Amino acid sequence: MSEIFHFPEGTVTKSELMDLTMTHLLGKLREEYQAPEPPPSTRWQDKVILGEIVPGSTVLDLGCGQGELLGRLIADMGVKGQAVEVDPEAAMAAMELGVPVLSLDVNEIIGDFPDQSFDCVILESTLQTLKEPLKVMREILRVGRGAIVSFPNFGHWRVRLDLAIRGRMPVTPGLPYSWHDTPNIHLCALADFKDYCHENNVNIVKGFALVEGRVSPLGDDSNLSAEEVLLFLEKAK
């Protein structure tokens, strides 16, 4: 039987009291932080990548969505590109931008690309949706001389708060889905991913974090402060 607490306004159970306290606490904590800015209209990852890709290089974009990034890389930077996008509607939109697209699941096709056949393999906001993320990680580092991976950081403070205090699955700008309709089946924190890289001889050459709507270089506190991260990877020699 649950404990009952008596107040002048009435009585509450222990669990009801906990809920009230946590809601209050969460409100307080949130006030201390600025409200997050709306996500930028173009994907922030695209802007960073456009500035980093070498013109004329070869790029494989896995999960290209509507192909905005690779379309621009091909049109503006003379990149030789290939994209993979499982959603046929998105694939057709990408084709309309002049992007060669294979409308297939990444796992179905990645094995067909030869070792080190692309300068760069991009996996933007896709890792967390894959059935076998580690298999794909191994494959992109086999196929690409370099890889660019971005994902929502499950170590972000808002995610931690949502789970710890609200006791609910987190819904944030970077993770806008409810538990039942999310495509994200393998979420990880930046710290988890760093562990993976360490254990598998993968170097994080450089990294960027989205912190309160602003892009900054990866820092020591990124696992707590970054909503999303973008990492440039290479297989350690």
Next chain:
Amino acid sequence: MSVDGDELKDSHGPDHPQSVGWTRAQKMTLFTESHKPLVLESGGVLRSVEAEYETYGRLNDMASNAVLVCHALTGDAHAAGWDVDPAGPLREFRHKKPGWWDSMIGPGKAIDSNRFYVICVNVLGSCYGSTGPASINPETGLPWGLSFPVVTVGDWAHVQMELLSQLGVKKVCSVIGGSMGGQIALEMSLAYPERVSSAVILSAGHRVTTQGLAFNAVGRHAIINDPNFNSGDYYGGPQPIAGLAAARMLAQITYLSEEGMGYKFGRRLRGKASPDFTLTGIEFEMESYLSHQAESFVRRYDANSYLYMTRAMDYYEAAEKWGNGDLTKTAARIKARTMVVSFSSDWLFPPELCRELVSAMCRAGCPVSYLNIPSRYGHDAFLVETEAVRRLIAIFLKDSTG
């Protein structure tokens, strides 16, 4: 028009602003002026070849806007518009009828005749205007029949490229084809990588499956064993129509799918509520459809041509021809921007086969687009799923010159 010759609901008249209007097939004699006879892959030699073709739109000054459309097994050069010219044998069927891909070709359509100079050539060995077994052998004054040399997909590509050269096209903007036409489109981009900018391969692959060989074998068996066949020398006499009809009925089944047939016909009886318990009459809707298709087909096609067409498809093995059996080495020849499209229920050129080509292109480092369209229409889908195909082709050609 679907493979089985049904007119699609969305075709419109020749006066419609999106129609290329009335069309008349043209003919060109090839391999004569240069005094170089056409040496076929089979070793056979043709001293001159007549090629029937139609064109829509205008070749631009740079000659950079040519789109070659390749027809399927029993197709012809009449791809778009309304045929005004019933001249020639076996032609009544198309007189005052829209072309087989009228839904795709015309002003403002997916293959836009305002932008592109569209060409469709009837293949060598066919019975629709280009030289074939029903043509007269100039040396004997009689129809060639089975003395006509065996032709291949490679020969078709050769003849069509020669015709393009004669029309002033050095580099073709796009080669587009479905089924057998897709095999030609692939062969064009393998044989002439420098002369093909882009290729669209629908419901086709680098070879016919073993099952496909089997289907073709049964079709030919039916024709060859028809009592009227007479070793292919039946012109002027009774035609081997029973054999050709059987071949067509079987082929028709391979163009559909189990699901599609079930959806269209089910087990419905033909115009009656209960069976007549007959062994020879037509009972089911499915039977009626096949026999109707066969009847109309034998009026419009030559049995010998059917043997030549199916044989050419059988022999095509791109990897053997271009890569010593290695499909990746073969695919590495391709310089064309390529789109491959398969349909989920196609069991003649199944998605797995199209995927083999796509995988090879990935292994060879050739950029490629691929979609597998969900459809219940089987192999026929490339002509029936008009909306999806129209959209894909329009998207693919969007950035092309022209």
